Amino acid sequence: MILHxxxxxxTVLSSLLFVLTCFTLINPxxxxxxxxxxxxxxxxxxxxKALKGDVYYQGALGLFxxxxxxxxxxxxxxxxxxxxxxANKEGAFGLATLAAIELEKGKTERGNFLxxxxxxxxxxxxxxxDDDPLALYCLGMMEMDNPPRNIPKALRNLEKSADLGFAxxxxxxxxxxxxxxxxxxxxxxxxxxxxxAAQKKIPLGMFYLGLAYSIGDGVEINEDFAxxxxxxxxxxxxxxxxxxxxxxxxxxxxxxxxLELAVQWLRRATLNGSAEAALQLRKYENxxxxxxxxxxxxxxxxxxxEIASQxxxxxxxxxxxxxxxxEDNMGLGFTxxxxxxxxxxxxxxxxxxxxxxxxxxxxxxxxxxTDEQKDRESLNELGLLAYKKKDFQNSxxxxxxxxxxxxPESLRxxxxxxxxxxGVKIDxxxxxxxxxxxxxxxxxEASRYLRIVKQFR
Numbered sequence: 001m002i003l004h005x006x007x008x009x010x011t012v013l014s015s016l017l018f019v020l021t022c023f024t025l026i027n028p029x030x031x032x033x034x035x036x037x038x039x040x041x042x043x044x045x046x047x048x049k050a051l052k053g054d055v056y057y058q059g060a061l062g063l064f065x066x067x068x069x070x071x072x073x074x075x076x077x078x079x080x081x082x083x084x085x086x087a088n089k090e091g092a093f094g095l096a097t098l099a100a101i102e103l104e105k106g107k108t109e110r111g112n113f114l115x116x117x118x119x120x121x122x123x124x125x126x127x128x129x130d131d132d133p134l135a136l137y138c139l140g141m142m143e144m145d146n147p148p149r150n151i152p153k154a155l156r157n158l159e160k161s162a163d164l165g166f167a168x169x170x171x172x173x174x175x176x177x178x179x180x181x182x183x184x185x186x187x188x189x190x191x192x193x194x195x196x197a198a199q200k201k202i203p204l205g206m207f208y209l210g211l212a213y214s215i216g217d218g219v220e221i222n223e224d225f226a227x228x229x230x231x232x233x234x235x236x237x238x239x240x241x242x243x244x245x246x247x248x249x250x251x252x253x254x255x256x257x258x259l260e261l262a263v264q265w266l267r268r269a270t271l272n273g274s275a276e277a278a279l280q281l282r283k284y285e286n287x288x289x290x291x292x293x294x295x296x297x298x299x300x301x302x303x304x305x306e307i308a309s310q311x312x313x314x315x316x317x318x319x320x321x322x323x324x325x326x327e328d329n330m331g332l333g334f335t336x337x338x339x340x341x342x343x344x345x346x347x348x349x350x351x352x353x354x355x356x357x358x359x360x361x362x363x364x365x366x367x368x369x370t371d372e373q374k375d376r377e378s379l380n381e382l383g384l385l386a387y388k389k390k391d392f393q394n395s396x397x398x399x400x401x402x403x404x405x406x407x408p409e410s411l412r413x414x415x416x417x418x419x420x421x422x423g424v425k426i427d428x429x430x431x432x433x434x435x436x437x438x439x440x441x442x443x444x445e446a447s448r449y450l451r452i453v454k455q456f457r
Contacts, residue, residue, distance in 0.1 A: 039133060039165050043070045050082060059086035059093025060134055066097055067168040068203040074237040076101060076272075087114070092124035096138035103145055106439040106447040115146040128157065136161035137169045144182070151182035162193065171197035171205035178208050178217070187218030198229065203238035206230075210241075214254060223254035234265060242269035243277045250284050259288055275409070275445040282381075376405035383410055392423025403434070411438035412446040419453050428453055 038046065038060055046064070049057035062082030068074045080101055086094025095118035103111035118124050119142065127135035136157045143154035155176070161169035174194030177186045191212055197205025210229030213222045227248070233241035246265035249258045263284050269277030383398030396417055402410035415434035418427045431453050438446035 043072070046070070055086050055089045055091035055094065058082050059091040059095075059097060062086065063093050063097045063134060063138075063168075066101065067171075068201075068236050068238070069168055071201060074203055074239075090117075090122050092118055092122040092127055093134055093138060095122055096124060096142060100141060100145065104444070105442060106444050108447070112146055115142050118142070131160065131164065133161045133164040133166035133169065136164070137166055137172070140169065141172070149182065155183070162196075167197045167200040167202045167205065170194075170200075171202045171208070174205055174208045178211070187212070191218040201232075201236070203233040203236040203241065206236075207233035207238055207241040207244070211244075227255050234268070237268075237272060239269050239272040239274050239277070242266070242272065243274050243280070246277065247280065250280070259284055259291075263288065273442070273444070275443055278409070282384075376402045376407040376410070379405070380407045380410045383413060387413060390422075392417060396423050403437070406437075406441050408438045408441035408443035408446070411435070411441060412443050412449065415446065415449060415453070419449070 038057075043064075046057055046061055050061045059082070062079045062084075064070050065072055065075045065079035065082065079097065083091075083094040083097040083101070085091075087098045088094075095114050099111045099114035099118060101111075102114060118138065124135055124138060128139045140154045140157035140161065143150045143157065155173075158169045158173055158176075162173055170193045174190050174192075174197060175181070176183060177190035178194065179185070190208065194205045194208040194212065198209040199205075206229045210226045210231075210233065211217070212219055213229065214226035215221070227245075230241050230245050230248070234245045242265050246262045246269060247253070248255050249262035249265065251257065263281065266277050266281040266284065270281050379398050379402035383395045383402060386392070386395035386398060396414065399410040399414045399417070403414055411434050415431045415438060416422070418424055418434065419431035420426070432450060435446045435450040435453060439450065
C-alpha cells in the first residue's frame with residue numbers, strides 16, 4: 001500500500017514536471033525571466049555583476065555604454081573595454097556589440113567576422129529564443145548590418161525587443177522608419193518609437209525626435225523643441241547630434257547664429273571621430289580667424305598646430321567638458337594621437353607670416369624646408385588648399401607627404417585623385433589602395449568611396 005502511494009506521488013510529480021516543461025516551451029519568456037529583468041535592474045547592480053566577471057552583464061554594460069542606456073553618456077571607449085572582456089569569453093553581447101563597433105570604424109571584414117562568431121559560437125540565438133530583449137536587439141542589428149541583409153527578420157527582432165521595453169531598440173526603429181532604411185518611410189511609426197526612446201533619455205531617440213520637430217515630419221515645426229532635443233542628444237555624446245547642432249548654430253538654422261558655439265560642438269563631434277565634423281570645424285575656425293582680423297604672431301620654431309590653436313583661442317570660449325583635459329580643450333579639436341605632433345617633426349616658420357585662411361598653395365614651396373615640414377596636419381592643410389584651387393599636382397605632393405605620416409584624410413584624398421584622374425592618370429587599383437590605407441587609420445568617409453571604386457575594378 002505504501003509502495004503504491006509512493007508510485008502515485010512520483011507519477012503526480014512527473015506529470016507536474018512535464019506540464020511545467022511544456023509551459024516553459026510554449027512560453028519561453030518564463031525561462032528568461034531572470035535575464036530579462038536586467039532592464040529593471042539598477043546601474044550599480046549591473047556594474048557590480050560585470051565587475052565580478054559575469055559575461056552576460058559585461059556585454060550588457062558595454063552595450064549600454066555604446067547606446068547611452070541607463071542614463072549613461074555614449075562612450076565608445078568604455079563600451080569597447082567591457083564588450084572586449086565579454087567577447088574574449090565568447091559572450092553573446094560582447095561579440096555582437098564589438099562587431100557593431102568595428103563596422104562603425106569602417107573595419108567591415110572584422111565586423112562581419114565577429115557577427116558570425118556571435119551567431120555561431122555564442123548563446124545569442126538561445127537568448128533570442130528566450131525573448132531576451134538585448135539578444136533580440138543584437139540579432140536585429142546583425143540582420144541589418146551583416147550581409148546578406150534580411151530587413152523583415154531584423155524588424156521582427158527589433159520590434160519584439162522594443163515591445164519588451166528595450167529603449168535602444170525603440171530608438172533604432174525610430175531611425176529606420178524616419179530615414180526609410182529598407183522600409184517605406186513612415187513618419188507616424190518613426191515618431192511613435194522615437195518619442196518612447198526620448199522619454200527614456202536615449203540619445204538616438206532624442207535626436208530623431210528633434211529632427212522631426214525641425215522639419216515638421218509627423219509633427220508641426222517647432223524649432224524650440226527641435227533644438228532642445230538635439231542639444232540633449234549632443235550633450236549625451238551622440239556624434240551626429242553634435243554635428244547637426246554645430247551646423248545649425250553655424251548657419252543660423254532654427255536658432256540664432258553663433259559661430260563660437262558652433263565651433264565648440266563641431267570640435268566635440270570631431271573628437272568623437274566624425275570626419276565630416278572635422279571638415280566643417282576647419283572651415284568655421286578659419287571663418288572666425290578672418291572675422292577676428294588680427295595678425296597671427298608666433299615665436300621662432302613654433303609648430304603650426306600651436307600657432308593656429310593660439311589664434312583660435314583668442315576668439316573662442318573654451319569648452320571645458322570634464323571628459324577631456326585642458327590640453328584637449330585648448331586645441332583645434334585634434335585627437336589625442338595627433339597632439340603628439342610638433343616636437344622633432346614641427347615646422348620651422350621663423351621670420352615668416354602665416355594665415356591658413358588666406359594663404360594659397362603657391363605661397364609655400366616644396367623645395368624650401370621640406371625636411372622640416374613633417375607636421376602631418378599642416379601638410380594635409382596645404383594639400384586641401386591646393387585641392388580646393390584645383391591645383392591637383394601640388395595637392396598630390398602635399399597629400400603624399402602627409403600620407404607618409406599616416407594622415408587619414410590625405411590618404412583618402414590620394415585615393416579620390418587616382419579614382420577621378422585629378423593630376424594623375426586614372427588608376428582604380430591605386431585608388432583602392434589609398435582608400436584602404438585611410439580606412440586602416442580610422443577614416444569612415446573612405447569606406448563610402450571604396451565601395452564606389454570597387455564597382456569600377
